[in-house]
Amino acid sequence: MSVVTDSPVHSSSSDDFAAFLDGELDSVSDEEHEIESSVKRRKVESSGYVEEIQESVSVTSVGRGSGKSREKDKCSHPGVFSQMCYACGEKIEEDSGVTLRYIHKELRLGSDELARLRTKDVKNLLRHRKLYMILDLDHTLLNSTGITDVAPDEEYLRNPPNYMEAAMASLLDPKKEYFDARVISRDESTQKHQKGLDLVLGQESAVVILDDTETVWSRHMDNLILIERYNFFASSCRQHKIPCKSLAELRTDESESDGILATVLQVLKRIHCAFFKDLGDDPADRDVRQVLRSERSEILKGCKIVFSRVFSLYVQAETHILWRIAEGLGATCCTEVDPSVTHVVAADAGTEKARWAVKENKFLVNQQWIEAANFLWKRQPEDNFPVKPPKNT
Numbered sequence: 001m002s003v004v005t006d007s008p009v010h011s012s013s014s015d016d017f018a019a020f021l022d023g024e025l026d027s028v029s030d031e032e033h034e035i036e037s038s039v040k041r042r043k044v045e046s047s048g049y050v051e052e053i054q055e056s057v058s059v060t061s062v063g064r065g066s067g068k069s070r071e072k073d074k075c076s077h078p079g080v081f082s083q084m085c086y087a088c089g090e091k092i093e094e095d096s097g098v099t100l101r102y103i104h105k106e107l108r109l110g111s112d113e114l115a116r117l118r119t120k121d122v123k124n125l126l127r128h129r130k131l132y133m134i135l136d137l138d139h140t141l142l143n144s145t146g147i148t149d150v151a152p153d154e155e156y157l158r159n160p161p162n163y164m165e166a167a168m169a170s171l172l173d174p175k176k177e178y179f180d181a182r183v184i185s186r187d188e189s190t191q192k193h194q195k196g197l198d199l200v201l202g203q204e205s206a207v208v209i210l211d212d213t214e215t216v217w218s219r220h221m222d223n224l225i226l227i228e229r230y231n232f233f234a235s236s237c238r239q240h241k242i243p244c245k246s247l248a249e250l251r252t253d254e255s256e257s258d259g260i261l262a263t264v265l266q267v268l269k270r271i272h273c274a275f276f277k278d279l280g281d282d283p284a285d286r287d288v289r290q291v292l293r294s295e296r297s298e299i300l301k302g303c304k305i306v307f308s309r310v311f312s313l314y315v316q317a318e319t320h321i322l323w324r325i326a327e328g329l330g331a332t333c334c335t336e337v338d339p340s341v342t343h344v345v346a347a348d349a350g351t352e353k354a355r356w357a358v359k360e361n362k363f364l365v366n367q368q369w370i371e372a373a374n375f376l377w378k379r380q381p382e383d384n385f386p387v388k389p390p391k392n393t
Helices: 013-026 111-127 161-172 234-239 260-276 288-296 321-328 352-359 368-376
Strands: 002-007 038-046 049-057 079-081 107-109 131-136 207-211 224-226 304-308 332-334 343-346 363-365
Touching: 107 111, 131 260, 207 260, 207 288, 224 260, 260 288, 260 368, 304 321, 304 352, 321 332, 321 368, 343 352, 343 368, 352 363
Parallel strands: 131 207, 207 224, 304 332, 304 343, 343 363
Antiparallel strands: 002 131, 038 049, 079 107
């Protein structure tokens, strides 16, 4: 489950999307020749309830013309609300478009309308010096676990899942300052086992994603800030094979000053500052993905790394995830040692390359040095990541 918010804390125009739609429905083009806009009140029955909606029939809704009245059948049907086109009022049976349930469960928008709204929304957001943020919940902001000893007839278990989601959203954002009800569940994704920005009213060039899982964002890797997985409960530690006591067992939580969330907050501030630093440029021409790449490439800049027994003999070194991470952080990776090498990343201090590093007074670290730099967006002290001595010593 993910939430949609914006940076730093205030809401964008997409928050008031219902009001925005009302405005769109009621709008009339001043350039048209004496075309009367009629606003009808209709009752639409859906899922056992009756809801009143406004429908504006105007030339503005269906496109510009020569001044002559256009027929309903020429409407492009930009969006559907409760099986009715909100531009012309025609009943739409087919299930086309993208359903934005986090705005309203009966709302579907076509691709052209989505593109138009994204353009409109991003201009407003950038004008207020804000960016979109997609925040994964489980293992990022919070950690959940199953309580197996709760009786099945407990009252709260009878509540529908959306009630529980609403309760959690209210707990996390009681004043509705951050994401309010903009919660997108995994089941709403348009692609199985993947997350995407299809359902987000934000352009990719202005979206930052926070998630603990990289593989689910294969289409938007350049927007991703990978965050260390948050494991609070013992069951979560066991699931991910973490051989230590959980925070719950220790009766504590991560540090508010230098924990991973505090660290990521500083990263977000850096990204925001870098994106908006040049007031002379048009923010609409900027791309937060370029800012993310640029900031990351400075972290290990100047480091030249050789790996020793970190990869399997059957894996091409250049394709390994650690190699790619190190290069993304600005390091240069190579397969053989030479005087220009600054770091040897090894799994065993007894390897030939590891011994060379000690002899030549180079940094000898384990692979967690790269992983920590990746999560913390900062080069870490090498002394904190010693390599284990040879097994035969």
